Amino acid sequence: MASRRSLFRRLGILARSAPPSPHYSPHAFIFDEVIHGDYAQIVADNSMDSVTQYELWKAICSSLKDENFFELD
8 A cells, every 4th residue: 555655646647737738628537446434535645636436436337227326224
């Protein structure tokens, strides 16, 4: 996990310090898939914009597929 944090820090610094490019999009963002943990802290520590929050994502998809919204409680 430490090497991943280091990678995202370096990517964030590189992205913020790079000169503007004709291919640059202000709408681009960095996200990662996280299976468990403190999602907000992981995003803050790693210069990411978002994470997938797999635990919630799976419950939402399953609830929609099965039309069983009690799974989200």
